[in-house]
Amino acid sequence: MWWIYVLVGLGCLIAGAALGFFIARRYMMSYLKKNPPINEQMLRVLLMQMGQKPSQKKINQMMKAMNNQAK
Template identity: 40%
Template sequence: MLEWYWVLILIILALVIGGFIGFLITKKIVKKQLKENPPINEAQIRAMYMSMGRKPSESDIKRTMNAVKKGA
């Protein structure tokens, strides 16, 4: 018969392992979602520059996209 402390150790171990596996799965899903649906795209950056009264060059847009990607 299992002692009570072995049952407690098994429960804690199962919770830790389950939490770690859940974290890895969630991390993978979030990365995939961000890759498929980026939070900002070039058209949105272009619209942002235009709303500030400025016509953006392609280098401005690329520089802003790289800054957004580095921050994420």
């Protein structure tokens, strides 16, 4: 009879872990969509630090490439 309690406990543990994973994944996806890790200003500063003069065309190309890679 004790094995029923063990099976119910294991089932609840597995269900809780799966539910927690999917909730955390959805939260992180929405957070990263609202707050992208790199924006145009950060990219401009990065290029200037590397010794390149950033043109708007180059920044737009790099942003588009990063967005395509993220998808």
